[in-house]
Amino acid sequence: MRAATIRDGRIEVVEHPDPEPQDGQLLVRVKAAGLNGADMMQLAGGYPAPPGVPQDIPGLEIAGEVLSCGRRAGRFEPGDRVMAIVAGGGQAELAVVHERTAMPVPEELDWTAAGGVPEAFTTAHDALFTQAGLMCGERLLVHGAAGGVGMAAVQLGTMTGARVTATVRNEQHRAQIAALGVHAISTEGFASEGEYDVILELVGAQNLSENLDALATGGRICIIGVGAGAKTEINLVKLMGKRGRIHGSTLRNRPIEEKAIAARLMEKMVLPGFASGDLSVPVTETFALADAPAAYERFLAGGKLGKIVLQT
Amino acid sequence: MRAATIRDGRIEVVEHPDPEPQDGQLLVRVKAAGLNGADMMQLAGGYPAPPGVPQDIPGLEIAGEVLSCGRRAGRFEPGDRVMAIVAGGGQAELAVVHERTAMPVPEELDWTAAGGVPEAFTTAHDALFTQAGLMCGERLLVHGAAGGVGMAAVQLGTMTGARVTATVRNEQHRAQIAALGVHAISTEGFASEGEYDVILELVGAQNLSENLDALATGGRICIIGVGAGAKTEINLVKLMGKRGRIHGSTLRNRPIEEKAIAARLMEKMVLPGFASGDLSVPVTETFALADAPAAYERFLAGGKLGKIVLQT
Incomplete structure (x- = not known):
């Protein structure tokens, strides 16, 4: 798979081995992945990824289609639309995520919008x-x-x-x-x-x-x-x-059980707001995965309104 | 009644008119009143009493006997032993306190000990x-x-x-x-x-x-x-x-409803600890009301262990 990758303090898009879903995890074909301030800190060397996630692939939120499910993962099926916060590795064609931290994508949201929802x-x-x-x-x-x-x-x-x-x-x-x-x-x-x-x-x-x-x-x-x-x-x-x-507070370093609780609260309290029209996703600009360096440049330039999302 | 009184940045014990219990209040013959750091701040001019309490009589906690009850005060009867935090005016022979902020004195506690309980x-x-x-x-x-x-x-x-x-x-x-x-x-x-x-x-x-x-x-x-x-x-x-x-946080400036809730929590969760022996009141030194200036001197000298209490 291709992924946005941190090399010597710069973003490149390079090939990586495909990840494999472990027990309880989903393998997701990422369709959209939002950029966040924390990615910029990681790029600058100040916010290393926690253990257990790719150290060089940034990306803290994804939306995509379930490709396969690891053992004991029963909440979703291949083909389901999911979105989730991840501790890293999201800005890639493929990502793995524990099913308890994943949420269904409301049908009102297209991929780009969904890619800007989880972290924000x-x-x-x-x-x-x-x-x-x-x-x-x-x-x-x-x-x-x-x-x-x-x-x-x-x-x-x-x-x-x-x-x-x-x-x-x-x-x-x-x-x-x-x-x-x-x-x-x-x-x-x-x-x-x-x-x-x-x-x-x-x-x-x-x-x-x-x-x-x-x-x-x-x-x-x-x-x-x-x-x-x-x-x-x-x-x-x-x-x-x-x-x-x-x-x-920060979200990234929380244990999986806390992230799972946050995801359940999102499902119950926030996602209905997209159906009712109370909430909209503030995506301001999108970039193809291949243009990840430009997306980072745009983010770092400041003055944006809302989210920048990679279409992967 | 006599009361410890702030005059030109010093403590004196002087005569004041007796207070009268208003609706819902108890008139208490104060038997013991603890000293607190806040009294020292008030003496130094840095912590004025809130409206509605004596401005020149310090004292944020009392224990004593109910003398009479204002209209619509039904929780206690004359003769009952009560203790309470007050917003000021506690270091006196008489004080008024709203019955909802008063607690019964556990029978294990003598007056001196009870006078050191509410604030601490x-x-x-x-x-x-x-x-x-x-x-x-x-x-x-x-x-x-x-x-x-x-x-x-x-x-x-x-x-x-x-x-x-x-x-x-x-x-x-x-x-x-x-x-x-x-x-x-x-x-x-x-x-x-x-x-x-x-x-x-x-x-x-x-x-x-x-x-x-x-x-x-x-x-x-x-x-x-x-x-x-x-x-x-x-x-x-x-x-x-x-x-x-x-x-x-501070206690003193809270509205009466919050003080009443705090008093109910004390009754439920703390007072049983005096009966069980889990809790003891750390009174280190007592002074007669007439010796209030010496009590303040002792407090200001620092290095005390536990409470200093006036016997009024």
Whole structure:
């Protein structure tokens, strides 16, 4: 099979041996695989793949057709459309995934859209609901709402009846995020806009102090992305006064049982939103697998709105 | 009535008008009232009392006898022994408290012991269980275990089947904390002693970086006291990698409904521990109300083990 491959800090598309499904795994003919910020970190050498997955093939989410099932894998059959987060190796023609972490692709979604769903929506759902316990009527602030996770988060927030504010740096993107039905503002001075019960941080540590100022009593800050900087000063008295919580999280290194639970929650709570029309997949640009280097270049150039997806 | 009173940054004991119980409140003849770090902050002008309580009478916990009940107060009768956290005004001969925030005094406890229970045990129980969800078998680290909250926390941790480690600066106190059946260590290099599922911070921000190093995956850090310093640098990537949470909290400013819930949890989960012998109240020194200035001096001198209680 061919796969996007990290060689000396660059992306190439080269031949690899076909993977084989182990007990409980599915062999998937990948049709689409989204790019994520974590792939860029891995490319830069800063985010090695965990043991047990290809070390040199990036890709944390796939959508594709089941080709064959390993022993004791009974949830899906060959020909089924599935999508899943994977710990690595997704940007390839073939990938293996444990059936408990795979979800059916809703019939409303084509391959490209499905390839942009697992990482963005699982990350957003896990942070907002499993961790922060976002509820109807609460005020949600999403920092960095123009990315894949951000656009998933504002839609999930709206779907659950939260009042959503989104910070977006790029002015043109701000209008497009506002079109999702949320209050889209610039990052500067966001703390003066009000109090928030949940703040989803997808940008960096530099927002932390203002996040604490803008936090409602009993509020939760979820730190999911810190690409713009990880270290900052914190005033713990502020956190105490707000009776607040700060959560940090990543999906990639979780054990399979936690990823399986996240997938079940996705099936129950998120996938119906694609059928109802409440949710759409924010794919902004697609590239053929052979053009993976260009796709990475586009991602690294920044300023994108939503997901970049490889068609494999 | 006489009450400890803040006058120009000093404690005096002076006459005040008797308080009157409003709807739902109890008038209590206070028999004992513990001192807390928050009283010292209030004395220094840094922690003003919330609206609706005496601004100049410190005291956040009381034990005493019900003298009379306001309208629609039906939980207790005159003569009943009660104890409660109050938002202020506790260090006096008389105090009013809403009946929903009051608890019966277990018959095993004398007045002095009861006066040292509400703040220390409610704070510790709320942080460890309501916030951090401490469970049987988990590893608990308590920083600053020689104080009232710290000694309550190590006992509650042991009672719930957690494996408890306590940091104690004073070497003599360390031996006495170890006698509670926990692993007592010096603060220096605590992070090398192992991983902790829950870390209760009662000292200050300077431990935060090492707390993150010592946190187990999915671990929770509860910030309850930062007397030794509130500001520090935080590396959010560490928090993300541990999938950790940082909680900050205070009891004093909570609305009455939250205090009432905390009191019900105390009745159900903590008070039986005094009857069973699992819990004891760590009172180290008592002072008569008239000697309140000396009690404050003793507290401010530091190096105490457990609670200082006024006998009123």
